[in-house]
Amino acid sequence: MKPYELTIEEASKELSQKKLSSLELTQAVIQRIKETQPKLNSFVLVTEEEALKSARAVDEKRAQGQALSVLAGIPIGLKDIFLTKGIRTTCCSKILSNFIPPYDSTVVRKLKENDFVLVGKLNQDEFAMGSSNENSFYGPVKNPWDLERTPGGSSGGSAVAIAADQCLGSFGTDTGGSIRQPASLSGVVGIKPTYGRVSRYGIIAFASSLDQVGPFGKTVTDAALLLKAVAGHDPCDSTSANLAVPDYTKFLKKDVKGLKVGVPKEYFVEGIEQSVEKATREAIEHMKKLGAKIVDISLPHTEYAVPTYYLVATAEASSNLARYDGVKYGYRAKAQTLQDMYRKTRGEGFGREVKRRIMLGTFVLSSGYYDAYYKKASQVRTLIRKDFESAFQKCDLIVTPTSPTTAFKLGEKVDDPLQMYLSDIFTISTNLAALPGLVLPCGFDQKGLPIGLQILGPHFKEEAIFHLAYAYEQSTQWHTRKPPL
Amino acid sequence: MHITKQLVEHLAKLSLVELSPEEISKYTQELDALMGYFEKLNKLDTSHIDPTFHVELPTHVFREDEVKSSFPREELLPMFPAEEDGAIKVPKIIEAS
Structure with a gap:
């Protein structure tokens, strides 16, 4: 087995037993990135020099016998939405293409405290707006299972980097499914924790009431280790929860007897690919065999989630993106007057989808339309939230498909925003209700494309999700398949 | 509600985004x-429902409003698109009368 193929759990063991050095591991990973990057375009920056330096420093600490974190010396990639001090951070937008942050996001600070090795910044949809990674200023990411297809978005690079063994762990953000949908389409594990579980400080904002950070891993255990490292309260983010973070690995058990798993009927509707429905239903049957009790539930407002989400998210985005004006940082267009400078900077600096969302968000917040659209959507958001509250009276966790289809072809939906938005149908309610959700592989379609299963839980019950996910993963083989690269 | 070209032009003005005539017609069509x-949302009667602008979880925390040091100026200077004497430089705002 090549070092880059290891899971974090395995690599960490080899590192601590000194069978492998972080330098050797990091060099192998960088070599792997160089070989596969031309095919996949998953990285927008490879931080080779810094990575080798960090790896040597960790090896030095280990040689001195210092007690180290399980993530010490582990090569990790970050979506280009996390501010990294002194390292270019673009959010894959032209408007930030020259931006070098003066500080680290809290996630990065915590990873540094764990002695991680940053190998690079990962490709994404511009400002995390998209479901196919085709909205990146740096071009689309390719799906390693079929290079003509999308890996999903917006954290496409973060998902692909794991699927293609370009790093051992990665982080992304999820506003409406941007971790879970690419995890599903690329065949890896990804979790969006409860809103507030991880600090958003130093993460470029898209829709602040929905944005949340989460890891991607090759296994459930790796995802649990990565989440543990970054979760917890942060005085710099008042929405980060002041709650103790459990040791998630303690909950990774194979026995799920008595666990009540809800299956919402609204998630098996027309438009879902047969292969996806079949794989999901088989996974549910499998959980039953493992001892879980399957309960039929209803989330009656599911069909309203797409309009609700796109009205709320674009409203918040249009406000958040007002800060990009060419004055303090980022791209500035040449102009004679200040007003022209603003208009041209924003007209030239933002891409097509971002401008579309700014227009939509400005519309729903504008005088005369606020009540009819933004307020209305926020009221429906209450109904969607209450659907889940009632459902969790009847079950401990909810299991659903993640995306109605497997990976679609690049270019297939770019000219039809409504079709693109509808592909988020199964993931966006989670964000509207601030709930945690994990995705893990549960099968492949007849074309050999991966299918992901989504497990949702009540607020701050990530450990229960990890428990069921682990039991399923350990009794199936889906996570062991690798794309033919 | 129909989205017209005039409305998109108005939105571009409000949001300070310069759009080409092609973009305006494309966005008009797409937003419409x-x-x-x-409009599907109008099928639901929400007159007695409180809006959720933000899911309030019991764990949100406020901190004391204390004065703390900020970034040293020299660390921020390289970020500015244009700078003069340690200040951000922008096109002229006040017209000479």
């Missing part, structure tokens, strides 16, 4: 299609 679909 989206809003058509979004």
Whole structure:
């Protein structure tokens, strides 16, 4: 087995037993990135020099016998939405293409405290707006299972980097499914924790009431280790929860007897690919065999989630993106007057989808339309939230498909925003209700494309999700398949 | 509700985004299609429902409003698109009378 193929759990063991050095591991990973990057375009920056330096420093600490974190010396990639001090951070937008942050996001600070090795910044949809990674200023990411297809978005690079063994762990953000949908389409594990579980400080904002950070891993255990490292309260983010973070690995058990798993009927509707429905239903049957009790539930407002989400998210985005004006940082267009400078900077600096969302968000917040659209959507958001509250009276966790289809072809939906938005149908309610959700592989379609299963839980019950996910993963083989690269 | 070209031009003005005539006509078409679909929400009577602008979890925390040091100026200077004597430089705002 090549070092880059290891899971974090395995690599960490080899590192601590000194069978492998972080330098050797990091060099192998960088070599792997160089070989596969031309095919996949998953990285927008490879931080080779810094990575080798960090790896040597960790090896030095280990040689001195210092007690180290399980993530010490582990090569990790970050979506280009996390501010990294002194390292270019673009959010894959032209408007930030020259931006070098003066500080680290809290996630990065915590990873540094764990002695991680940053190998690079990962490709994404511009400002995390998209479901196919085709909205990146740096071009689309390719799906390693079929290079003509999308890996999903917006954290496409973060998902692909794991699927293609370009790093051992990665982080992304999820506003409406941007971790879970690419995890599903690329065949890896990804979790969006409860809103507030991880600090958003130093993460470029898209829709602040929905944005949340989460890891991607090759296994459930790796995802649990990565989440543990970054979760917890942060005085710099008042929405980060002041709650103790459990040791998630303690909950990774194979026995799920008595666990009540809800299956919402609204998630098996027309438009879902047969292969996806079949794989999901088989996974549910499998959980039953493992001892879980399957309960039929209803989330009656599911069909309203797409309009609700796109009205709320674009409203918040249009406000958040007002800060990009060419004055303090980022791209500035040449102009004679200040007003022209603003208009041209924003007209030239933002891409097509971002401008579309700014227009939509400005519309729903504008005088005369606020009540009819933004307020209305926020009221429906209450109904969607209450659907889940009632459902969790009847079950401990909810299991659903993640995306109605497997990976679609690049270019297939770019000219039809409504079709693109509808592909988020199964993931966006989670964000509207601030709930945690994990995705893990549960099968492949007849074309050999991966299918992901989504497990949702009540607020701050990530450990229960990890428990069921682990039991399923350990009794199936889906996570062991690798794309033919 | 139909999205017209005039409305998109107005939105571009409000949001300070310069759009080409092609972009305006494209966004008019696309936003009109989206809003058509979004009308679906009107099927629901929400007159007695409180809006959720933010899911309030009991764990949100406020901190004391204390004065703390900020970034040293020299660390921020390289970020500015244009700078003069340690200050951000922008096109002229006040017209000479």
